[in-house]
Amino acid sequence: MTQQHLDDRDHDLLFGEDALEPGDAVVHLEHGLARYDGQMSCDLGDTDQILTTFEYRDGGKLMLPAVEGQDFWRFGAPADDLTLDRLKSGDWLKRRDEMIAELRESADHMIEMSRARRAHAARPLLPDPDDLATFASGFAHEPTQDQDRAITTVLQDLALDTPMDRLLVGDVGFGKTEIALRAAAAAALSGHQVIVAAPTTVLARQHLNSFRGRFDQLGIAVAELSRLTPADDNNKTLAGLKSGQIKVVVGTQSLLDDDIAFKNLALVIIDEEQKFGEDQKDQLRHLVPGLHVLSMTATPIPRSLAAAEVGLVDVSVVATAPKSRKPVETRLGELDHDALLQAIATEVARDGQCYVVCPRVSDVEELEAILRKRGVSFSFAVAHGQMADDEMSQAMLTFMDGKVDVLLSTSIIESGLDNGRANTMVVWHADRFGLSQLHQLRGRIGRSKLPAHMLLMTGIDPDSNAEAATRLNAFCDMSEIGAGFRIARKDRDIRGFGKLDGTDQSGQMSRLGIGLYRHILKHHIKGPAH
Incomplete structure (x- = not known):
């Protein structure tokens, strides 16, 4: 080990x-x-x-x-x-x-x-230091101490002929993606291929844009394999992976299709690992013998925590917030359509965007009907799991691109979306969400210099002894930067x-x-x- x-x-x-x-x-x-x-x-x-x-x-x-x-x-x-x-x-x-x-x-x-897994020798990934420094200079921020430490450790792991199996734990918005980018650069600059697996098509598209933005300067090809990939592009990507021309591929479970062949795959990065099934993760880990694996999460599942504590996987913890990261003001309120509209209006007035999140598709449809009946002045898109995948993904991308003011959705937006203009979130029937879900949702806002606000609307009495009331009050109290670790432990205690x-x-x-x-x-x- x-x-x-x-x-x-x-x-x-x-x-x-x-x-x-x-x-x-x-x-x-x-x-x-x-x-x-x-x-x-x-x-x-x-x-x-x-x-x-x-x-x-x-x-x-x-x-x-x-x-x-x-x-x-x-x-x-x-x-x-x-x-x-x-x-x-x-x-x-x-x-x-x-x-x-x-x-x-x-x-x-x-x-x-x-x-x-470790019995198979891995490919030591030893990029040219100058090339890696050039890639690192593309990061627009000063790495935090924890980021620096994790980057150093990951690069040391990748330089060995023992397969890396590292879990990167960091609160939402604490810069795990930059560590993944450096790891991918070490592999690609060494002439090897990298998989970046994400649980949703929208998160995969977001990673695609981030990775392309950084690798373009080095002339390294980054491609996508997901349900959003057009057929022609899909075929070109498959050919590029087989020939080795494409060094980085970003995608969803589509990456596990039998018709995908790699020339020299050396590293798999699994983002939001808690969202993948154990069978899927096992397949990704064993695509080729001796594969380096970097898994990332903000809220590690109990199984991952147990394996980490006893040394079955190595661990890096990113617990230092970027200087720009500020706490999200989190408060409880009653189910109130007027208060909901006021929260949206306040955010739109400062040229921002707003998430409205519901626990069930029926709640989304009910609120959509109310917004249309009232003839609201702001624009909005709707996204939920009963829509066709392409339609749902397109609605979310429309919001991410800033083309609408509000995204009305179920909790499908909880995984990794990064939109600096979205700094208000209203959660309808918040008592129907778990602690980790609420924390993941809160991580979608507060990514700019503007103050961010999360309004939890509920039909239960917040002063009652009901378990849901206790949970919501505890969540509001755990609003400090880095609360994800406390929330993960609380969720672990429950599950x-x-x-x-x-x-x-x-x-x-x-x-x-x-x-x-x-x-x-x-x-x-x-x-x-x-």
């Missing part, structure tokens, strides 16, 4: 947890799932002993010496949302042993997959780490809990993986 040690800051960002509080769910190794009820000091005459209180189902209660991380662990969800174990029922021990056996089997399989070598994101973790899951995984892998 070529694992880079995670320093304390990066580890805390990815895996840090708040201190346990009474009411949190915990798992005791011998007694199972319980409600943590704090600790107390007990005077035993010649010594004091700290006792921890655990509450179980049907009034069961234990007070005993116990050390967090050794005898018991955080479960990762509120105790009130769970069915606690019964004391001394025997159910827990049977379930624990079954899950530990399954987890160890999963880990062994993952280790074997990693070893098999769990999942099955390490499969597609399920909540299986084993849902019964072992986060802390015990990680403990078993790390101790099992520590020997065989290193």
Whole structure:
């Protein structure tokens, strides 16, 4: 393994947890799932002993010496949302042993997959330093310290004959694309080919424009393969990839078509890796033996976090915001058509654009009917998943090109769109979105020097004890730059780490809990993986 040690800051960002509080769910190794009820000091005459209180189902209660991380662990969800174990029922021990056996089997399989991939020698990518410096000079900003560190690490990885397998974690808008560009340049300037895979056609088109803008200066061809690619261009691209003339290809799952052949593919970059299925990612990783892989995400899925923590993939964390990045003002409001129109009018008045995001297609259609009935003065486009792919993509590109003031859509816009003029977002029925979804949506705005605003409209009482109200209030509070790491951890607590070598994101973790899951995984892998 070529694992880079995670320093304390990066580890805390990815895996840090708040201190346990009474009411949190915990798992005791011998007694199972319980409600943590704090600790107390007990005077035993010649010594004091700290006792921890655990509450179980049907009034069961234990007070005993116990050390967090050794005898018991955080479960990762509120105790009130769970069915606690019964004391001394025997159910827990049977379930624990079954899950530990399954987890160890999963880990062994993952280790074997990693070893098999790394057993094939990679092509060392060693571009001419002057050419790489020329490419880097095309970046219009000063790289942040984290960007510099990640770029250096990635280039060092690519120079080796061991296949790179690196996860790049960075909050939305923190400059992951520039790191991907430098990696692609290292491959292309070394005479090799690069795949840039994106989950949506619109994001692929956006990457196409970014990569072409930077590679044109070096005379390196960048092509696209997606549903937006015309048939003639598609055929030319296939021929160019086979001959090696095209060095960089950007696309969606179309990149996995059987009729694509490469002359000297050396690097795959997977953007928004959490949006791809495990089978798709596995196919991309194994297109040719010894392939370098760079995966990127703002909100790593539980499986990726688990693999990163135990060293099955290497990790770079970009947690420093660009100087121009400012927090997005985020507030709650009632479902109100007039307030919605006022938010749009305010943004359009400063020559900006606005997103209006709905959870369901029916909500989009309802708002579209209202906008047309009222004869609004601003222009708008509509995009949702029930439209034909070409029509939907065209609507989004029309907005990205600045030809309309408002994009009314479902959450399909959450993946990676970068439009500096769009600095207001209204989320209709915001209570129907999850934390990570809301964070991804918020990342679409606030990419210019203008103040950005996100208005979460909901029909629920924001002051109630409802889970959705708690979630929305927490999201508004987590509006600082870099909140993505806190949100990813919160989302992980809700969903769990999942099955390490499969597609399920909540299986084993849902019964072992986060802390015990990680403990078993790390101790099992520590020997065989290193």
